[in-house]
Amino acid sequence: MKILITGATSGIGERLALLYAKEHQVYACGRNAEALQGLGEHESIIPLRFDVTDLAQITAATAEIDDLDLVVLNAGVCEYIDDARHFDSALFERVIRGNLLSLGYCLEALLPKIKSGGQLAIVSSSVTYLPITRSEAYGAAKAGVTYLARTLAVDLPDIDVSVVHPGFVHTPLTAKNDFAMPMAISSEDAAKRIVRGLHKRQAEIHFPKRFTLILKALRVLPQSLWLRIAKGMVR
Numbered sequence: 389m390k391i392l393i394t395g396a397t398s399g400i401g402e403r404l405a406l407l408y409a410k411e412h413q414v415y416a417c418g419r420n421a422e423a424l425q426g427l428g429e430h431e432s433i434i435p436l437r438f439d440v441t442d443l444a445q446i447t448a449a450t451a452e453i454d455d456l457d458l459v460v461l462n463a464g465v466c467e468y469i470d471d472a473r474h475f476d477s478a479l480f481e482r483v484i485r486g487n488l489l490s491l492g493y494c495l496e497a498l499l500p501k502i503k504s505g506g507q508l509a510i511v512s513s514s515v516t517y518l519p520i521t522r523s524e525a526y527g528a529a530k531a532g533v534t535y536l537a538r539t540l541a542v543d544l545p546d547i548d549v550s551v552v553h554p555g556f557v558h559t560p561l562t563a564k565n566d567f568a569m570p571m572a573i574s575s576e577d578a579a580k581r582i583v584r585g586l587h588k589r590q591a592e593i594h595f596p597k598r599f600t601l602i603l604k605a606l607r608v609l610p611q612s613l614w615l616r617i618a619k620g621m622v623r
């Protein structure tokens with residue numbers, strides 16, 4: 389198989405690239421030149437350097453690529469809104485651009501390169517299940533990501549689309565979190581679960597189940613009840 393993964397220089401995407409590279413040809417994408425060079429030392433990994441928020445860069449870097457079996461759009465950024473009363477619109481724009489608008493550019497450049505019968509995976513987040521404190525920007529971006537993925541699943545007749553909803557995963561992205569991350573798993577574990585789900589062509593891949601199933605159950609609570617619980621989490 390020929391697989392392209394964005395956000396492959398770190399965390400979940402890096403583990404995913406290394407796992408797939410054991411048996412397949414992988415295009416590992418990112419901006420970090422040093423990490424890309426390291427990945428390029430693997431026989432079956434071809435590193436590609438581009439910024440997912442720049443359509444011209446994506447188009448140029450992937451010009452020679454075709455007939456992809458699987459594209460995993462995993463690159464993303466996380467920043468929290470610390471003071472909602474003094475809303476930081478620049479932060480909001482960065483997070484929406486880095487997670488959601490970036491997908492528009494990647495889709496325009498890469499969808500035509502996925503072969504008929506191929507697969508598209510989009511990494512969203514379990515934050516989309518419920519409104520969580522400080523997640524105004526990240527949660528809004530990922531809610532858009534989930535909606536986009538689900539709609540593409542409806543409208544792409546010859547490509548299977550999977551949306552990925554991870555719970556907490558230990559990666560550089562979450563290393564800066566100064567709060568408890570219940571039931572967090574390793575990036576290696578996350579990558580294995582994604583590979584398994586994609587192999588089964590699951591429409592939604594979510595993990596760890598003991599965490600995501602609790603969130604899914606809480607989702608059926610009346611909004612007013614969840615609001616009381618969520619307000620209890622505000623620091």
Ligand SMILES: NC(=O)c1ccc[n+]([C@@H]2O[C@H](COP(=O)([O-])OP(=O)(O)OC[C@H]3O[C@@H](n4cnc5c(N)ncnc54)[C@H](OP(=O)(O)O)[C@@H]3O)[C@@H](O)[C@H]2O)c1
Pocket residue numbers: 394395396397398399400401417418419420421423438439440441462463464465466486511512513514553554555556557558559560561562
């Ligand atoms: N970790 C978690 O608990 C968790 C939970 C739910 C969802 N997720 C989602 O999982 C995905 C991977 O997260 P992670 O935890 O593995 O994060 P990470 O270790 O910080 O990795 C993020 C990756 O995205 C790439 N990236 C970010 N902005 C980019 C840009 N403008 N252009 C190109 N590449 C860019 C980074 O590459 P460069 O540095 O090379 O640019 C890096 O490879 C993200 O979409 C994240 O939202 C993570």
